[in-house]
Amino acid sequence: MIGKCSSCFMIVNGVPNTKTCREPVADGLVVERQRGWVSPPAEQVDLGNVENYEVETDVLVVGGGPSGLSAALKVAEYGYNVLVVDEHFRLGGQLLKQTHKFFGNVELFGGMRGFQIAEEYIKKIGSNEKIKTLTQSVVYGVFRGGVVGVSGKNAHYVVKPKAVIGSTGATERYLDFINNDLPGVIGAGGAQTIMNEYGVRPGDSALVVGSGNVGIIISYQLLQAGVRVKAVVEILPEVGGWFVHAAKIRRYGIPILLQHTLKAVYGNGKVSEAEVVAVDNNFNPVPGTEKRFEVDLVLLAIGLEPDNRFFAQCGAAMKWSPDLGGLVPLRTLDLETSVKNLYVAGDASGIEEATTAIIEGQIAALSIVSKLSDGSRASKAEEEMEKLIRFLWDEYRASPVLARARRGKQLVTVSREEMEKIRSVNPPPVSFG
Ligand SMILES: Cc1cc2nc3c(=O)[nH]c(=O)nc-3n(C[C@H](O)[C@H](O)[C@H](O)COP(=O)(O)OP(=O)(O)OC[C@H]3O[C@@H](n4cnc5c(N)ncnc54)[C@H](O)[C@@H]3O)c2cc1C
Known part of the structure; x- marks a missing residue:
């Protein structure tokens, strides 16, 4: 029921293997049970109806939960284009189902309920012309040359980004x-x-x-x-x-x-x-x-496990972390993985919580922005990023309730020099940019 497994597969309007937890109800929908191996749709999909698009963007964000949305807004704030792709028909990730109030200060949404935070993000993103969104669309693969395949409703996109933020969230155990x-x-x-x-x-x-x-x-x-x-x-x-x-x-x-x-x-x-x-x-x-x-x-x-499939497919160096819920990509302090210009943020980087997901999204975005920019824009982004990194590690994660996640994240964070060594020993099959 969170779009991560095959437990709710049914035949919907003749199409097998449809995740019914992600399929909006509509008049006249025909929903049938499926068992075992399925037959292809009786009526063949007319490939002529599937639109193909080639998209160039500065930043591709995979997953529109709190980390992905906060990242997208930060990238746009610095004047760069960003495409957010999410499998669900609404943006917001797990925030959509959270009715309790968040703790912490007002800048970090303290006192607001999760779904209200999602609503605020959706409003800001909808009115920002730098941000394009694709919902009911799956990032299904990455190809040679740093090209990403996205399968949407009756559309297929080939995306060529300069950088990617993987904010794919978590699966349930x-x-x-x-x-x-x-x-x-x-x-x-x-x-x-x-x-x-x-x-x-x-x-x-x-x-x-x-x-x-x-x-x-x-x-x-x-x-x-x-x-x-x-x-x-x-x-x-x-x-x-x-x-x-x-x-x-x-x-x-x-x-x-x-x-x-x-x-x-x-x-x-x-x-x-x-x-x-x-x-x-x-x-x-x-x-x-x-x-x-x-x-x-x-x-x-x-418990939850980081959704690491996209990073594994990209060939990012990974490490098993019991403190973080499973296998996660190694990363630098600014959240770049061993795949050049592929960043990780939020639960995908290790299970923590929504506020740290938001901060991580912003850190990843600022690192990318500082690389894409020069002059005062680059130094402003770098300064803002350093401040956020210090806040995250020295203040926010100092809370005893985040001690386990903090320990886990320390063990999977390496210096830029170490990351270069990892890249040279075990070069990933793709890079972006
Ligand atoms: C089931 C669950 C319940 C939770 N309940 C609570 C709670 O009650 N209170 C609380 O404080 N915290 C809760 N959390 C934790 C908190 O919600 C998360 O820490 C936070 O949402 C993480 O944000 P995120 O952006 O990393 O991921 P998410 O919010 O999970 O967002 C990830 C998004 O990525 C999309 N996605 C993933 N892969 C792809 C792909 N290949 N293509 C396109 N889209 C993709 C998903 O559809 C999803 O919308 C819960 C987490 C989970 C998983």
Whole structure:
């Protein structure tokens, strides 16, 4: 339900493998179930109807979440052209489904709700003639010569950018347990999409697995939507999310079962019960401690993984980081990867949160702008970038709640000299610019 997997593939108007979580409802839409291998559309797509475009732009932004949108605005502020591509039919990324208020100072949207931040970005971007956007469009590949392929609705684009910012976000993790494919088991982000973006209550009573910020926030949002939350299950001995969020759901009497995991779900065609079990200090289930809850919804909020597919395809040097949720591109302080003029920002650079995603987008944009410019424009961009880097590392990430991400990001950040060495030992197949 966040456009990242194949779980919702259906045949829509005869076209198989359509991600239904990203397909707007329209009058007369014919939606059919698909099983296993599919046949090509009965009516062949007339290739004559597909428009082909060649596009040149200063900067291509892959992904229109907070990091991509903040980057685009910064690039445009310095007078350069930018193209933002997003798979969804609306810009905003995960912000669209966030109904809680952000912390922090007003310049960083403190006090605003996530979807309001998205609305503000969309308004600013819509009225900026330097920024072009393509929604319902997928950046599907990169080719020799630094050319990027974009597949849109009945259109195909070949984009030649001088620099690229990859702000592709994250995917949700899944969990092994008995009957985990029963309808009613979904990712927490999926529930946020159904509930907060599309305005549909995802179930009547829920069990939430995972007490990180996403798990805790979704529990509160479920309550607001009238869903009974029976419990939050957490395998670790302590709550992972911020204290203030956890305190809120405890006040509503939702138990947080620490050192517990989900063992199984049961039901006839859809979830009607979930079974949890206590674990010992080595995370092994303790027999005899099983408890069952009558629920029709089981939400998995067990962590996010950086969406690194675009960087892997470009041949960027990567590093595994447990602190950042998985495999991420190595980068310099100004967020350039080992692929020349390919930058990374936001969750794709390692799971953190929306405010750091916004700051990273701006840092990447300023680095590109300073390279494209000369004279006072270049030095102004460089100065602004240095200031933001200092703020991010010395002030914002000094917060203890970001300690893990900070450690992870330190370990994947290298100096420009080291990056040059990495490039010469293992030259990437493409570069931009
Ligand atoms: C499921 C989920 C729930 C979250 N819930 C909360 C929450 O409740 N509270 C909170 O504070 N934080 C939450 N976060 C964290 C916060 O939203 C993120 O840190 C922030 O949105 C990251 O911004 P981003 O721009 O890096 O990525 P995103 O906001 O994920 O945006 C990435 C965008 O890139 C697009 N995209 C990806 N690949 C391609 C491609 N190849 N072609 C075209 N488009 C592409 C996607 O469609 C998406 O719109 C959540 C994150 C996720 C993933």
